[in-house]
Amino acid sequence: AHLDRIAAVDDRVHAFLHVDTEGALAAATAVDERRAAGEELGPLAGVPVAVKDIVATKGVPSTAASKILEGWRPPYDATIVTRMREAGLVMLGKTNLDEFAMGSSTEYSAYGPTFNPWDLSRIPGGSGGGSAAALAAYEAPLAVGTDTGGSIRQPAAVTGTVGAKPTYGGTSRYGLIAFSSSLDTPGPCARTVEDAALLHAVLAGHDPRDSTSIPQPVPDVVGAARRGASGDLTGVKLGLVREFAGEGAEPGVMAAFHDAVDALTKLGAEVVEISCPNFQYALPAYYLIAPSECSSNLARFDGVRYGLRVGDDGAKALEEVMSLTRESGFGAEVKRRIMIGTYALSSGYYDAYYGQAQKVRTLITRDFTSAFERVDVLISPTTPFVAFPLGARTADPYQMYLADLYTIPANLYGGPGISVPCGLSEGLPVGLQITAPTLADDRMYRVAAALE
Numbered sequence: 001a002h003l004d005r006i007a008a009v010d011d012r013v014h015a016f017l018h019v020d021t022e023g024a025l026a027a028a029t030a031v032d033e034r035r036a037a038g039e040e041l042g043p044l045a046g047v048p049v050a051v052k053d054i055v056a057t058k059g060v061p062s063t064a065a066s067k068i069l070e071g072w073r074p075p076y077d078a079t080i081v082t083r084m085r086e087a088g089l090v091m092l093g094k095t096n097l098d099e100f101a102m103g104s105s106t107e108y109s110a111y112g113p114t115f116n117p118w119d120l121s122r123i124p125g126g127s128g129g130g131s132a133a134a135l136a137a138y139e140a141p142l143a144v145g146t147d148t149g150g151s152i153r154q155p156a157a158v159t160g161t162v163g164a165k166p167t168y169g170g171t172s173r174y175g176l177i178a179f180s181s182s183l184d185t186p187g188p189c190a191r192t193v194e195d196a197a198l199l200h201a202v203l204a205g206h207d208p209r210d211s212t213s214i215p216q217p218v219p220d221v222v223g224a225a226r227r228g229a230s231g232d233l234t235g236v237k238l239g240l241v242r243e244f245a246g247e248g249a250e251p252g253v254m255a256a257f258h259d260a261v262d263a264l265t266k267l268g269a270e271v272v273e274i275s276c277p278n279f280q281y282a283l284p285a286y287y288l289i290a291p292s293e294c295s296s297n298l299a300r301f302d303g304v305r306y307g308l309r310v311g312d313d314g315a316k317a318l319e320e321v322m323s324l325t326r327e328s329g330f331g332a333e334v335k336r337r338i339m340i341g342t343y344a345l346s347s348g349y350y351d352a353y354y355g356q357a358q359k360v361r362t363l364i365t366r367d368f369t370s371a372f373e374r375v376d377v378l379i380s381p382t383t384p385f386v387a388f389p390l391g392a393r394t395a396d397p398y399q400m401y402l403a404d405l406y407t408i409p410a411n412l413y414g415g416p417g418i419s420v421p422c423g424l425s426e427g428l429p430v431g432l433q434i435t436a437p438t439l440a441d442d443r444m445y446r447v448a449a450a451l452e
């Protein structure tokens with residue numbers, strides 16, 4: 001049914017870069033056979049899932065929406081893909097994104113944009129706009145995203161879906177095409193909080209192949225979502241981030257957010273205003289740290305090991321082939337990040353830029369830890385504006401970067417964050433973000449489920 005739905009609507013939505021019809025049907029048959037053989041399978045066995053195309057999938061094209069990886073079929077699966085296969089999930093295909101997950105609108109995909117199912121003239125968020133749009137268009141019931149600065153949560157907010165960034169290290173990065181290794185976090189996208197929790201439980205858990213994976217039990221996110229669904233938040237303290245509750249957001253977004261805060265109060269939660277004074281520096285710190293790490297990670301795309309190779313006529317020097325390949329293989333935003341990152345890491349500038357940004361990161365972590373001494377979770381809008389028209393923010397990179405103003409602090413800190421729909425502004429969805437202490441992912445699911 002989902003393959004039929006994709007065939008019917010994806011020429012208009014363009015959520016998918018690759019639909020794996022044969023693979024999906026074979027995987028579904030394999031689930032039936034495992035059941036017939038008496039294997040006990042979990043609650044998501046047989047459920048289709050769409051996977052962001054920055055995740056390596058064995059034998060299935062994995063492009064990161066870049067020309068430089070066109071035609072690359074990984075010889076292995078990412079750990080999260082292995083886990084989904086073991087749990088019996090059926091992968092439908094690979095979803096569109098901003099090239100290498102750098103962007104907030106999916107307009108920076110080398111294969112053309114994805115369109116928001118709520119209004120096809122508008123963006124579905126980014127970088128994981130394909131995964132979010134696939135859910136909103138009912139092309140998939142579940143999807144996988146990656147969140148480096150907001151790429152799961154912001155697309156969820158602008159498509160009226162649910163997206164969760166787990167605690168950094170709670171889900172394995174093994175087999176993700178790396179963007180910013182100290183921030184990248186794969187996580188679940190769904191249409192309901194409980195669905196997101198069920199997928200979270202499959203994806204999460206220690207992986208010895210990822211050196212930053214956390215060797216601790218996964219919090220009971222499914223139980224927490226079910227508890228929250230009862231609608232009782234008595235005794236839960238919500239911290240309203242003062243810096244994110246005033247200017248900077250569209251009035252319609254703030255109105256929907258404040259209505260949701262009132263609803264949470266009616267469910268018994270106590271709302272406390274909290275100041276996180278260093279959050280204002282999160283965006284500039286992120287735009288030094290993420291490009292720095294990306295400039296290092298993307299050095300591997302040299303025209304030799306993967307995908308595209310340009311100018312290899314047998315006469316040119318190796319360095320020239322590398323340079324020509326990178327020149328034509330990377331898009332403008334990716335080049336911008338590589339340039340910024342290379343500059344910020346160069347000797348003489350390292351301390352002034354990268355070093356300073358790392359110090360800001362520590363201050364932001366301190367804001368979170370002192371806030372969580374007073375409250376259980378923090379709440380804010382997920383993003384300052386609703387889905388904007390295609391093209392509205394591509395001329396000025398800073399206007400695009402602002403989409404992640406509220407989501408980036410959690411990435412710098414490493415804690416979990418979720419976006420849950422909280423109403424409409426001018427007929428378009430608004431998301432509420434809940435962030436929690438590291439390893440307390442269950443808390444955000446409880447509050448999110450209560451609001452839903």
Ligand code: GLN
Pocket residue numbers: 101102103104126127146147148149150151152179290401404
């Ligand atoms: N929009 C942010 C960026 O462009 C975040 C991207 C992400 O989370 N992958 O870097």
